[in-house]
Amino acid sequence: MRRILLLAFGRTGAKRRQLLSDLLEPDTPSSDEELQKYINKARAIVKEGRKPDWLDNWDTEKLKAFVRSQTGGDAPPIVNRPKPEITNHQLAPERHVLKENIWGGPLNEKVRRTKLKKTYKQxxxxxxxxxxxxxxxxxxxLVNKKEEWEVPKRRAVGKLIWAKEDKSQEVAVLDWNWQRYATQPIWLVDRQKSRRNMLLSGQVDEDLPMGEQQPINCHRYTPRLWRRTLEQVWRMTAVMERRKDGKGWEIEWGQKKYEPPVAPSADLEFFEGAPVRAEPKKKKGKQ
Incomplete structure (x- = not known):
């Protein structure tokens, strides 16, 4: 189910590729200054004497701003992230691409451009x-319980196997049928009671002395488990919007604020007269 949530919210799969394409697509110029930037970029490509490539169609400044937010302190710690972490030298690919070859001479521009595209792709x-x-x-x-979440329930996806003794009568395998144990191998008769088949069919083991028992390692999906799973996915998601002044972007990551629970009125008497912990004093900096 966690994998389905990652696919649904674009952390992996085809939707992630579509969201990534939207992130890399340059915004339409809305002012003369932005239009002048595009013109200067096109002139720089002509001045370098090369043909435009796919990297020229990426909004690298927007990509680097989001990468700094993902690797910096803005994003909360992610458990079991679906993608590897971004290394420090990948934050600014232009700085870490070598400008000299092994002999100390200037690196060929075509080779340097290829290395730069490879780093951006990574x-x-x-x-x-x-x-x-x-x-x-x-x-x-959903994480803060402001939206109702219908907890999915485990349902039986398998059907019970029926054994035909003759053309006019059908006997369920769950019932005791000594003829099958006498004429067929035991592993074939008891295959239905394997852990995998019991999980699929939803049946329980009735032959144990303590009564009906659930299949081994049959996990119970509680509302608390679903909220924790949704919180993990929320920590991996962010919203990115351009600022009102048009300079930079505002990026906000999902992060739940944990606050201590408030004691109910019936338990307030236990806290009467308790000392209030004073806030620590701030240390003065060196002058």
């Missing part, structure tokens, strides 16, 4: 792209 494969605000707020409400 960075894009590790990015957890931002999601639309509607999906991000849906996860937030």
């Amino acid at each position: 960075v894009a494969e590790k990015v957890l792209p931002p999601v639309p605000r509607e999906e991000w707020e849906l996860l937030r409400d």
Whole structure:
């Protein structure tokens, strides 16, 4: 189910590739200054004497801003992340691409461009792209119990096997049938009571002295487990919007704030007269 949630919210799979394409797509110029930047970029490509490639169609500044947020202190710690972590030298690919060859001479521009594209490709494969605000707020409400979540229930996907003794009568395998034990191998008769088949069919073992027993390692999916799973997915998601002044982006990651529970009115008497812990004083800096 966790894998399905990762696919649904674009942490892996085809939806992630679509969200990543939206992240890398340059925004339409909305002012003369932004239009002038595109013109200067096209002139720089012509001045370098090369043909435009796929990296020229990426918004690298937007990508690097999101990568800094994902690897910096903005993003909460992620458990069992679906993608590897981004290394430090991948935060600024232009700085870490070598400018000299092994003989100390200038590196060929074509080779340097190839290395730069390879580094950007490695960075894009590790990015957890931002999601639309509607999906991000849906996860937030589910984690904070503001939205109702219908807990999925385990249902039987398998059917009981029926053994035909003759053309006019059908006997269920669950019932005691000594003829089958006398004429067929034991492993074939008891195959239905294997752990895998009992989980699929939903049946229980009735032959034990303590009564009906659930299949071994049959995990119970509780509402608390689902909220924790949704919280893990919410920690991997972020929303990215351009600031009102047009300079930079605002990035917000999902992170639940844990607060101590408030004591109910029936238990307040136990806390009467308890000392209030004072806040620690801030240390003065050196002058």
